[in-house]
Amino acid sequence: MRRDTSRSRLVIGLLVAAALALIVLDSREGADPVTTAARDAGELAFAPVASGVTAATAPVRDAYTALAAAPGARDRIADLEERNRELRTELAARDRDARRAEKLDDLLQLSGMGGYEIVPAQAVTRVTARGFSDAVTLDVGREDGVREDMTVINGDGLVGRVTHAGRTTSTVLPAVDRSSAVGARLEGSQEIGVAEGTGAVGGSKPMSFELMSADARMKPGQRIVTLGSHDNAPFVPGVPVGTITSVNETPGSLTRTGHARPAVDFGSLDVVGVIVAGPQDDPRDSLLPGPPREAPEPEKAGDEADSQDSESASDTGESGDPEEGRR
Amino acid sequence: MKTAVAALLVAAAVLVQAAILNRLPLPWGLVPDLVLLVVVGVALWSAPTTAAATGFAAGLAADILPPADHEIGRQALLLCLAAFLVASIRDTGVRAGAGPYIAAALAALGVSLGYALLGLVLGDPRVGWATGAAAVLGGTAATALVSPLVLVPLGAVMRRLTGEAHSDLPAPWETARGLGR
Numbered sequence: 001m002r003r004d005t006s007r008s009r010l011v012i013g014l015l016v017a018a019a020l021a022l023i024v025l026d027s028r029e030g031a032d033p034v035t036t037a038a039r040d041a042g043e044l045a046f047a048p049v050a051s052g053v054t055a056a057t058a059p060v061r062d063a064y065t066a067l068a069a070a071p072g073a074r075d076r077i078a079d080l081e082e083r084n085r086e087l088r089t090e091l092a093a094r095d096r097d098a099r100r101a102e103k104l105d106d107l108l109q110l111s112g113m114g115g116y117e118i119v120p121a122q123a124v125t126r127v128t129a130r131g132f133s134d135a136v137t138l139d140v141g142r143e144d145g146v147r148e149d150m151t152v153i154n155g156d157g158l159v160g161r162v163t164h165a166g167r168t169t170s171t172v173l174p175a176v177d178r179s180s181a182v183g184a185r186l187e188g189s190q191e192i193g194v195a196e197g198t199g200a201v202g203g204s205k206p207m208s209f210e211l212m213s214a215d216a217r218m219k220p221g222q223r224i225v226t227l228g229s230h231d232n233a234p235f236v237p238g239v240p241v242g243t244i245t246s247v248n249e250t251p252g253s254l255t256r257t258g259h260a261r262p263a264v265d266f267g268s269l270d271v272v273g274v275i276v277a278g279p280q281d282d283p284r285d286s287l288l289p290g291p292p293r294e295a296p297e298p299e300k301a302g303d304e305a306d307s308q309d310s311e312s313a314s315d316t317g318e319s320g321d322p323e324e325g326r327r
Numbered sequence: 328m329k330t331a332v333a334a335l336l337v338a339a340a341v342l343v344q345a346a347i348l349n350r351l352p353l354p355w356g357l358v359p360d361l362v363l364l365v366v367v368g369v370a371l372w373s374a375p376t377t378a379a380a381t382g383f384a385a386g387l388a389a390d391i392l393p394p395a396d397h398e399i400g401r402q403a404l405l406l407c408l409a410a411f412l413v414a415s416i417r418d419t420g421v422r423a424g425a426g427p428y429i430a431a432a433l434a435a436l437g438v439s440l441g442y443a444l445l446g447l448v449l450g451d452p453r454v455g456w457a458t459g460a461a462a463v464l465g466g467t468a469a470t471a472l473v474s475p476l477v478l479v480p481l482g483a484v485m486r487r488l489t490g491e492a493h494s495d496l497p498a499p500w501e502t503a504r505g506l507g508r
């Protein structure tokens with residue numbers, strides 16, 4: 001042992017010196033040939049081992065990774081599911097928004113043409129009290145200026161009238177309800193009548209139309225618009241109500257009755273408008289969409305003289321341009 | 328024979344360390360230093376010169392193998408010195424009882440410290456006081472923790488090869504009693 005000491009000290013000194021030399025060589029800037037060669041050799045020896053180990057331990061490593069991630073994985077899955085649900089809801093909401101915007105456009109167009117001042121609303125529920133009545137609830141009420149006996153329309157035509165106005169909601173009696181009767185006028189004529197609801201939503205003949213005059217005539221395909229009531233309550237004039245689908249030829253009867261298809265699809269009520277102020281003038285047939293518009297020109301001529309009922313009634317409406325409504 | 332086995336063991340340890348242990352996703356630098364343990368285990372049964380050479384070779388190999396990005400020679404220097412010191416005290420009864428574990432833990436602490444200090448001296452930007460302390464303590468703890476796993480079988484092998492008639496190195500829980508006497 002004692003004999004070894006000087007030699008071992010020499011060896012250790014040499015090794016330490018070699019290590020220090022290597023450190024100094026390697027820590028200098030630039031690539032040193034010695035250390036570079038050593039590293040290359042090490043890499044050469046190590047690469048197959050490392051790749052072999054990688055291949056051999058891949059399942060273990062995967063399992064370890066999965067285990068290490070396991071506590072967070074459940075949270076993450078929950079997060080992602082939550083996010084997924086949010087996105088799906090958002091997407092559905094966007095679709096619905098687009099549809100609503102479309103309906104609102106229609107509604108605004110109709111009300112603009114007619115010169116009505118409306119409060120837009122959403123039909124939130126449809127309650128059916130024991131199957132007899134068929135009322136629609138809107139999400140606007142007294143606070144929004146809605147009062148009872150106001151006309152409710154949507155982009156297609158008449159929906160009904162407000163029967164009850166609560167603080168923030170209101171109830172609408174649809175025009176197809178049995179207890180609903182709407183004073184109406186045949187398109188392109190002076191013939192007036194009453195459009196009555198005949199049944200629940202979705203019935204085959206949801207509305208009947210009875211002409212007042214015994215010698216008046218109607219035929220299928222003619223459309224009817226609201227006649228308008230005193231003070232625009234409960235119905236403003238000029239709103240499309242429906243289309244005559246069939247005429248009852250009852251011999252001997254004093255009046256003519258027919259069945260009508262409502263202009264509004266009551267099955268899919270969404271965006272509606274409550275008319276809080278009626279038009280200055282009766283828009284007459286101008287709100288009926290597109291053809292078949294029958295002979296509108298002579299009708300226009302007699303328009304002014306004919307609107308005495310709305311002259312007296314239109315003291316509230318000021319929005320909308322009646323001239324535009326004629327277009 | 329002993330030299331060849333020691334060389335094989337050291338080479339295997341270096342490869343396992345670089346290929347497996349250093350790649351384990353262990354937190355806080357808690358990577359056990361298998362190379363150090365094997366070097367210590369060999370040095371406990373070797374002459375100081377052989378031990379120093381073994382440590383130097385092992386350290387150099389660990390320095391060179393690819394994931395290493397420090398200066399070549401850092402581990403070689405430290406392992407060489409550690410092996411030399413361990414081998415110098417091998418006849419003072421360190422091989423009995425808990426001695427090997429203590430020696431390994433001290434060597435681990437010294438090597439970790441020395442590595443961090445060398446990094447500081449050489450201006451290694453990755454070695455700061457906080458990270459250095461964490462790495463030193465964590466590495467030392469991990470190494471001490473796994474030291475029985477390496478030192479017990481290694482001690483048995485080396486003892487057979489050396490031909491000394493000692494009893495096998497007892498397990499750590501048995502050496503706790505041996506420490507007291």
